[in-house]
Amino acid sequence: MSQVETKLRETIKELLDRGEVDLVVGHEAGSLPLRSRPVFIRDAADVDRLVWGSTCSNNLATHLPRLFVRPKNSRAEYAPPTVGIVAKGCDARSVLGLVKEHQLPRDKVVIIGVPCAGMIDIRKAEESLDGARIIAAQEEAGTFKVETTAGEKVLTLAEMLADGCAECSHPTAPEADVVIEGDARPAAGERYLQVEAFEAMTAEERWDHFTSEISRCIRCYACRQVCPNCYCVTCFADQTKPRWIGAADELSDLMAFHIGRIFHQAGRCVECDACVRACPMDIDLRVFTQKLPKDVEALYGYVAGVSAEGVPALLTFSENDDQGFISEP
Amino acid sequence: MKRGKIDKADLGKLLVAVSETAQCAGPVADRVGVKLEMLSADSALELAYDNFALSPKLWFFPRSEVIASGTGDALETTLLPEGETVLFGLRPCDAAALELLDKIFLDEAYLDPYYKNRRQNTTVVALACNEPDAACFCTSVGGGPGAGAGADVIAFDLGDALLFEALTDKGKALLTQHEKLLNAPTGDDDAAKTKVIADAGAKLKPVKTDGLADKLSGLFDAPVWEVIGERCVGCGTCTYLCPTCHCFGIYDEKAGEQVQRIRTQDACMFPQFTLEASGHNPRDTQGVRARQRVMHKFSYTVDNVGETFCVGCGRCVVHCPVNIDIREILEEVAA
Amino acid sequence: MTQSNPYLPLPVTIEKITIENEAKDLKTFRLRFQSDEDASSFKYECGQFAMLSIAGAGESPIGIASSPLDEGILEFTVKRYPTGVVTTALHNFDEGETIGVRGPYGNAYPLEQMEGSNLVIVSGGFAFTTLRSTIRYLLDDSQRSRFKKITVIYGARSPGELLYKDELAEWENRDDIEMVVTVDKGDEGWSGREGFVPTVLQEVSPSAENAYVLVCGPPIMLKFTMPPLLEMGFPPSRIITSLERKMTCGIGKCGRCNVGSKYVCKDGPVFTYEQLQQIPEAVL
Numbered sequence: 001m002s003q004v005e006t007k008l009r010e011t012i013k014e015l016l017d018r019g020e021v022d023l024v025v026g027h028e029a030g031s032l033p034l035r036s037r038p039v040f041i042r043d044a045a046d047v048d049r050l051v052w053g054s055t056c057s058n059n060l061a062t063h064l065p066r067l068f069v070r071p072k073n074s075r076a077e078y079a080p081p082t083v084g085i086v087a088k089g090c091d092a093r094s095v096l097g098l099v100k101e102h103q104l105p106r107d108k109v110v111i112i113g114v115p116c117a118g119m120i121d122i123r124k125a126e127e128s129l130d131g132a133r134i135i136a137a138q139e140e141a142g143t144f145k146v147e148t149t150a151g152e153k154v155l156t157l158a159e160m161l162a163d164g165c166a167e168c169s170h171p172t173a174p175e176a177d178v179v180i181e182g183d184a185r186p187a188a189g190e191r192y193l194q195v196e197a198f199e200a201m202t203a204e205e206r207w208d209h210f211t212s213e214i215s216r217c218i219r220c221y222a223c224r225q226v227c228p229n230c231y232c233v234t235c236f237a238d239q240t241k242p243r244w245i246g247a248a249d250e251l252s253d254l255m256a257f258h259i260g261r262i263f264h265q266a267g268r269c270v271e272c273d274a275c276v277r278a279c280p281m282d283i284d285l286r287v288f289t290q291k292l293p294k295d296v297e298a299l300y301g302y303v304a305g306v307s308a309e310g311v312p313a314l315l316t317f318s319e320n321d322d323q324g325f326i327s328e329p
Numbered sequence: 330m331k332r333g334k335i336d337k338a339d340l341g342k343l344l345v346a347v348s349e350t351a352q353c354a355g356p357v358a359d360r361v362g363v364k365l366e367m368l369s370a371d372s373a374l375e376l377a378y379d380n381f382a383l384s385p386k387l388w389f390f391p392r393s394e395v396i397a398s399g400t401g402d403a404l405e406t407t408l409l410p411e412g413e414t415v416l417f418g419l420r421p422c423d424a425a426a427l428e429l430l431d432k433i434f435l436d437e438a439y440l441d442p443y444y445k446n447r448r449q450n451t452t453v454v455a456l457a458c459n460e461p462d463a464a465c466f467c468t469s470v471g472g473g474p475g476a477g478a479g480a481d482v483i484a485f486d487l488g489d490a491l492l493f494e495a496l497t498d499k500g501k502a503l504l505t506q507h508e509k510l511l512n513a514p515t516g517d518d519d520a521a522k523t524k525v526i527a528d529a530g531a532k533l534k535p536v537k538t539d540g541l542a543d544k545l546s547g548l549f550d551a552p553v554w555e556v557i558g559e560r561c562v563g564c565g566t567c568t569y570l571c572p573t574c575h576c577f578g579i580y581d582e583k584a585g586e587q588v589q590r591i592r593t594q595d596a597c598m599f600p601q602f603t604l605e606a607s608g609h610n611p612r613d614t615q616g617v618r619a620r621q622r623v624m625h626k627f628s629y630t631v632d633n634v635g636e637t638f639c640v641g642c643g644r645c646v647v648h649c650p651v652n653i654d655i656r657e658i659l660e661e662v663a664a
Numbered sequence: 665m666t667q668s669n670p671y672l673p674l675p676v677t678i679e680k681i682t683i684e685n686e687a688k689d690l691k692t693f694r695l696r697f698q699s700d701e702d703a704s705s706f707k708y709e710c711g712q713f714a715m716l717s718i719a720g721a722g723e724s725p726i727g728i729a730s731s732p733l734d735e736g737i738l739e740f741t742v743k744r745y746p747t748g749v750v751t752t753a754l755h756n757f758d759e760g761e762t763i764g765v766r767g768p769y770g771n772a773y774p775l776e777q778m779e780g781s782n783l784v785i786v787s788g789g790f791a792f793t794t795l796r797s798t799i800r801y802l803l804d805d806s807q808r809s810r811f812k813k814i815t816v817i818y819g820a821r822s823p824g825e826l827l828y829k830d831e832l833a834e835w836e837n838r839d840d841i842e843m844v845v846t847v848d849k850g851d852e853g854w855s856g857r858e859g860f861v862p863t864v865l866q867e868v869s870p871s872a873e874n875a876y877v878l879v880c881g882p883p884i885m886l887k888f889t890m891p892p893l894l895e896m897g898f899p900p901s902r903i904i905t906s907l908e909r910k911m912t913c914g915i916g917k918c919g920r921c922n923v924g925s926k927y928v929c930k931d932g933p934v935f936t937y938e939q940l941q942q943i944p945e946a947v948l
Contacts, residue, residue: 032464037560063559063560218383218392218569219392220568222650225563243580247393248593277650281382
């Protein structure tokens with residue numbers, strides 16, 4: 001167990017014992033090798049379930065808004081809980097984004113910042129094994145001892161680093177209320193490399209890539225459900241009056257859903273890769289979705305979720321906003 | 330012909346021969362993984378795979394299909410696909426799932442013509458498993474790496490050769506049709522087959538499932554459901570990837586005067602699955618919806634058709650974005 | 665079963681539309697089959713429902729309000745929900761136009777079992793529709809002698825919201841049925857009873873001896889009606905109700921209408937209170 005993990009457990013135990021939080025959302029070991037999963041700790045006796053490492057990729061902010069929903073048909077005085085969240089940079093940025101959109105009360109969320117060295121992409125681990133299967137894995141300081149059907153192998157974080165983490169601009173939580181010290185990865189110098197490679201393609205190539213990727217979509221909505229920004233009670237994709245998107249497998253319907261969802265991320269997406277990881281069909285969502293924060297940063301100088309202050313980019317305008325999109329008729 | 334063997338090097342020839350009188354689908358390498366696809370002359374056949382990401386139920390119960398269409402007020406059934414199809418490469422779990430789906434869609438009282446048409450025109454050739462995946466648990470739900478339920482023929486991978494065994498008349502007919510390309514299996518082949526299946530079975534991690542249906546019926550109000558519900562994000566991944574899940578919706582779409590009535594897969598995990606026009610939702614928390622999924626597959630279907638609707642394929646375990654593991658839930662219940 | 669393809673509706677012509685209530689969001693549609701063959705293939709019993717199909721909008725499960733003895737036609741009383749795609753579309757149809765019908769589906773009120781008994785019918789709001797079918801059927805000369813005393817307690821929010829007003833008046837004039845009609849709140853023109861259905865039920869206090877009770881109403885009414893019925897001595901096996909759930913296929917396949925292991929469309933919608941007590945998911 002790493003020092004950070006120990007410190008994390010101690011800190012959360014203290015917070016719970018002192019009543020400073022009612023519950024903490026963190027990560028625990030998953031039931032499959034190289035996986036972790038969200039855990040909701042309410043009892044200080046359970047803190048030993050918490051883990052911290054490079055498999056803790058879920059964006060936990062997704063689980064927060066539901067914790068603040070007033071119970072229906074209750075006349076009792078509603079007392080919202082105080083919720084702690086074990087936060088990488090992306091988790092915290094999502095929290096701050098939700099605060100700005102009035103989905104979370106800032107004073108009831110305790111951001112517990114943890115040092116993020118980057119997350120692994122399990123697919124990269126699997127691909128490096130030439131068909132052998134992973135039986136078990138043990139993480140220690142940036143390396144993974146992996147037991148496979150073809151013997152033991154050591155894989156490094158660097159070999160398995162998720163593409164999103166390689167370009168991460170905020171490995172640690174902005175505006176953390178509690179900080180667990182440790183070595184985080186540095187903020188990426190070069191960013192948006194994949195998006196730029198996509199932009200450099202011809203329009204036809206880009207359309208082909210978009211079409212072939214999106215045609216794999218099975219409308220499971222995992223991308224939407226894991227995204228902290230997708231909190232609409234009724235998503236536009238599910239409305240029946242009017243029915244914005246057809247129910248069938250028509251490519252145009254699949255595209256309409258993704259185009260709609262991706263554009264709804266403008267000025268909001270924190271590039272956490274939750275949608276990419278959740279997609280069971282391995283659709284290359286990253287390259288399409290990441291274009292939105294890239295453009296918003298370029299056009300308006302706005303980066304999502306780095307502070308609880310300020311107005312989200314698409315909720316305001318200024319006179320000197322870029323007008324390059326207006327073309328000559 | 331009841332049994333036949335073919336060298337893997339000649340498998341392509343066999344599939345070409347099959348394609349002459351039927352549409353033939355088999356495992357083809359994809360950008361990520363292997364998928365079940367209609368074979369063409371230059372298909373890259375791939376036999377080293379865990380399982381297809383999408384279950385083959387889609388060949389009989391597609392994600393969406395037009396069940397009726399028309400102009401104005403009148404609706405007629407659309408023409409159903411015709412022609413024989415041979416599906417090669419279904420894992421035994423996915424083949425067994427077809428038998429379960431038959432109990433719903435081929436129920437005599439209301440025969441589903443769309444499903445029936447595809448099912449009766451299709452010959453299923455399963456491919457037994459030599460190596461289970463981390464999340465497989467077929468033997469814990471009445472299946473096995475070499476089990477033949479739902480298949481017309483089952484193939485065993487003996488290393489350099491495939492051994493085919495017919496399980497139904499349809500299967501026998503298929504092997505007989507191509508017997509010139511098949512050789513008689515030897516005693517060694519049988520021994521190899523037995524060993525391969527036994528080895529695979531031994532690698533499976535068993536999940537306790539005794540008395541599950543009975544225990545579940547007493548757990549309706551247990552706190553476990555809200556614990557699962559707290560983590561569950563309410564997507565449809567588990568449902569859509571599951572080989573036995575079959576809930577569906579029917580929607581009408583209009584383009585001018587043209588109307589199409591479309592059936593699509595649906596998921597009880599979605600909040601709006603049971604949402605009524607009045608705004609009332611009988612299942613209004615994610616915990617209650619998670620409970621419905623588990624109860625439906627492990628208790629209600631046992632009550633109604635005498636079968637558990639889970640074949641232990643493990644897809645839901647591998648792909649759940651929050652790692653909700655049905656095996657853990659079952660063990661907690663069966664305890 | 666009407667056709668070899670259970671998903672295809674039969675075409676029917678809208679013969680008559682009656683606006684039932686003041687709010688004008690409840691209409692009774694009288695539908696006529698377009699061929700004798702279709703008509704004779706649709707044999708139903710009281711309590712069953714059908715899927716009303718509108719090409720381009722979809723389908724909706726509605727209880728059958730006509731009596732099985734009404735030849736060649738079907739009647740459905742449908743409430744328009746602003747959020748409902750199908751009910752809204754249906755309310756825009758005119759007499760003479762064509763819609764579709766699939767069915768009959770579900771089980772029926774167990775009239776054979778109830779033969780020779782007294783019947784108490786308790787209902788509120790527009791859940792009254794399949795009970796109206798039942799009353800029309802029971803009062804037919806060919807059926808009336810099969811049953812003993814029939815008591816009906818039916819209420820609506822206000823006088824304008826009562827359904828089948830002409831028929832109610834007709835039945836009140838008969839001496840082979842006791843009609844107790846009530847409203848939650850009357851208006852100047854109302855000289856009849858005032859009071860919630862559960863309260864009026866207790867005032868009327870029908871005898872539970874050799875009796876069955878058919879009760880249909882909104883969840884809130886059922887919540888306050890079941891306890892007095894049990895107190896009055898009606899055994900749970902003789903309290904009969906009809907459940908509603910959102911439905912899609914109506915034939916026990918799509919999984920949408922499950923209550924526990926039961927399909928409301930196939931094992932129901934008619935259930936006894938005793939059966940519901942065995943189903944944890946049926947919140948009573």
